[in-house]
Amino acid sequence: MLRVAAAARGVRRAASLLHRFQSTLVIAEHNNETLTPITLNAVTAAKQLGGEVSCLVAGTSCDKVAQEVSKVPGVAKVLVAQHDAYKGFLAEELTPLVLETQKQFKYTHICAGASAFGKNLIPRVAAKLDVAPVSDIIEIKSPNTFVRTIYAGNVLCTVQCDEAIKVFSVRGTSFEAAPTSGGSASVEKVTPPPPVGVSEWIEQKLSKSDRPELTSARVVVSGGRGLKSGENFKLLYDLADQLNAAVGASRAAVDAGFVPNDMQVGQTGKIVAPELYIAVGISGAIQHLAGMKDSKTIVAINKDPEAPIFQVADYGLVADLFQAVPEMTELLKKK
Amino acid sequence: MAALRVLVGVKRVIDFAVKVRVLPGGQGVQTEGVKHSMNPFCEIALEEAVRLRERGGAAEVIAAAVGTSKCQETLRTALAMGADRAVLAEVAAGAEVGPREVAAVLAALARKHSADLVLLGKQAIDDDCNQTGQMVAALLDWPQGTFASQLELEAGGGAVRVQREVDGGLETLRLRLPAVVTADLRLNEPRYATLPNIMKAKKKPLEVVAASELGGAPNPRLKILGVAEPPGRQAGVRVEDVPALVAQLRQSGCV
Numbered sequence: 001m002l003r004v005a006a007a008a009r010g011v012r013r014a015a016s017l018l019h020r021f022q023s024t025l026v027i028a029e030h031n032n033e034t035l036t037p038i039t040l041n042a043v044t045a046a047k048q049l050g051g052e053v054s055c056l057v058a059g060t061s062c063d064k065v066a067q068e069v070s071k072v073p074g075v076a077k078v079l080v081a082q083h084d085a086y087k088g089f090l091a092e093e094l095t096p097l098v099l100e101t102q103k104q105f106k107y108t109h110i111c112a113g114a115s116a117f118g119k120n121l122i123p124r125v126a127a128k129l130d131v132a133p134v135s136d137i138i139e140i141k142s143p144n145t146f147v148r149t150i151y152a153g154n155v156l157c158t159v160q161c162d163e164a165i166k167v168f169s170v171r172g173t174s175f176e177a178a179p180t181s182g183g184s185a186s187v188e189k190v191t192p193p194p195p196v197g198v199s200e201w202i203e204q205k206l207s208k209s210d211r212p213e214l215t216s217a218r219v220v221v222s223g224g225r226g227l228k229s230g231e232n233f234k235l236l237y238d239l240a241d242q243l244n245a246a247v248g249a250s251r252a253a254v255d256a257g258f259v260p261n262d263m264q265v266g267q268t269g270k271i272v273a274p275e276l277y278i279a280v281g282i283s284g285a286i287q288h289l290a291g292m293k294d295s296k297t298i299v300a301i302n303k304d305p306e307a308p309i310f311q312v313a314d315y316g317l318v319a320d321l322f323q324a325v326p327e328m329t330e331l332l333k334k335k
Numbered sequence: 336m337a338a339l340r341v342l343v344g345v346k347r348v349i350d351f352a353v354k355v356r357v358l359p360g361g362q363g364v365q366t367e368g369v370k371h372s373m374n375p376f377c378e379i380a381l382e383e384a385v386r387l388r389e390r391g392g393a394a395e396v397i398a399a400a401v402g403t404s405k406c407q408e409t410l411r412t413a414l415a416m417g418a419d420r421a422v423l424a425e426v427a428a429g430a431e432v433g434p435r436e437v438a439a440v441l442a443a444l445a446r447k448h449s450a451d452l453v454l455l456g457k458q459a460i461d462d463d464c465n466q467t468g469q470m471v472a473a474l475l476d477w478p479q480g481t482f483a484s485q486l487e488l489e490a491g492g493g494a495v496r497v498q499r500e501v502d503g504g505l506e507t508l509r510l511r512l513p514a515v516v517t518a519d520l521r522l523n524e525p526r527y528a529t530l531p532n533i534m535k536a537k538k539k540p541l542e543v544v545a546a547s548e549l550g551g552a553p554n555p556r557l558k559i560l561g562v563a564e565p566p567g568r569q570a571g572v573r574v575e576d577v578p579a580l581v582a583q584l585r586q587s588g589c590v
Contacts, residue, residue: 127470133435134557155357162555198477243590268457276584310571315583317573
């Protein structure tokens with residue numbers, strides 16, 4: 001009995017010792033003006049590892065974002081690298097900076113949110129460190145054991161990573177966002193390595209919208225092929241306005257040109273997990289379900305009673321969307 | 336304009352329409368007797384390479400796969416779609432190869448065959464990693480154009496312009512060649528292999544080499560401890576009409 005207790009103490013001590021030497025670098029995503037929310041989810045994941053958390057802010061203009069990050073509780077240090085070479089946040093330019101930072105501070109973990117930014121950068125960093133990265137983790141079991149989904153979210157895979165440096169990306173919807181006030185991290189400048197110059201950012205065309213951002217919205221209204229045209233998406237925008245919801249789409253709706261592709265929800269689009277997901281005129285293919293089946297409540301409106309979406313829906317309504325959606329919008333207006 | 340040599344990585348995966356099953360014991364998913372096909376993103380990458388050649392931008396398209404001998408079938412499909420020749424970097428059945436090993440092999444092949452452009456899909460629909468292209472680019476120290484929805488060769492041939500699908504919309508990059516580009520769904524619509532082309536593909540060269548000779552040694556530092564089915568959702572209810580739906584949502588506090 002005593003011996004068991006002593007052994008347990010020993011394990012605990014070893015574990016806390018291990019924790020003390022654990023340190024994580026979170027690569028912050030931002031647009032030179034504000035921090036991208038997924039970074040806050042990544043910070044929460046980093047804190048679960050138990051060690052010290054640092055954040056790297058690189059860009060052409062970093063002061064505001066660095067201030068923002070320094071107030072996030074749990075972040076001990078903010079490293080800032082400002083240089084014109086970071087225009088467009090090119091992986092070719094950011095990778096040497098991350099490597100330089102790694103050389104100096106010797107982190108045990110390096111991570112970022114699994115957004116287009118993180119997915120582009122993290123594997124390049126890992127390859128340069130000669131380690132196998134882990135993508136889009138949904139759970140941290142221990143500092144070297146992670147859970148992620150494979151086969152379009154149909155299988156959970158537990159991975160043990162015995163690399164000296166664990167390099168991974170974090171699924172934003174699987175970790176709470178860290179608070180944005182109460183922290184007081186130190187801010188330190190990092191000298192940027194010389195520009196690589198093999199790639200160049202030319203331009204961007206961003207979809208403008210007054211609605212909440214898709215991946216972090218509390219309510220999402222999504223349309224599929226059943227909407228029949230881009231004009232008909234107005235029905236969904238009206239409904240979304242009543243619910244302060246973001247609007248998403250299935251691949252079918254994007255391929256048919258109804259809406260731009262950055263609205264796509266699914267295995268190859270965005271992964272969302274809102275409080276309420278309303279799927280309108282969406283059949284519910286495996287690839288779409290991969291992007292939304294962790295939503296808290298799912299509503300399906302579809303005229304085909306056999307549509308697979310009804311198998312995951314908490315509330316299903318078999319009806320013509322062209323009548324049901326306007327009716328719902330009107331009812332919600334009344335309160 | 337100097338015509339490029341393009342290397343396209345293709346992967347054999349369980350067909351996208353198959354509902355995968357976890358094996359009892361949770362050591363993996365059932366792959367025996369299950370329909371396999373070319374990963375859809377790889378088809379798009381290959382189609383883009385073939386179109387580049389048809390436009391005169393590419394001199395040769397080489398399809399490459401890393402995997403067991405069964406991948407020969409995937410490479411034959413690639414040849415039927417228009418690749419000029421194929422290379423299989425073979426591994427023993429049951430060997431664990433991940434993006435890190437595949438990237439090492441593709442980087443070695445890109446060097447060996449003097450490729451100017453490596454085209455890959457943005458992710459494989461089995462492991463959903465979305466890593467290989469970025470890792471190939473890193474190993475070669477080449478620029479990367481990930482999640483491409485448009486690819487244009489610049490006049491003069493020294494660079495490509497890549498339109499990328501990013502979270503808020505689209506962005507355009509200019510990459511100096513040689514470069515690595517990964518295809519998003521919107522890049523193109525892949526062609527079907529016609530019967531005459533399938534017959535012709537049987538005569539095209541398909542070289543088999545050992546992956547281990549190209550640096551594709553398995554990485555024991557990443558272990559899959561087990562796989563499991565995700566928790567199922569509780570059966571929902573059907574509501575009669577819109578007022579009933581709104582009432583339910585109000586009652587449960589959703590709206």
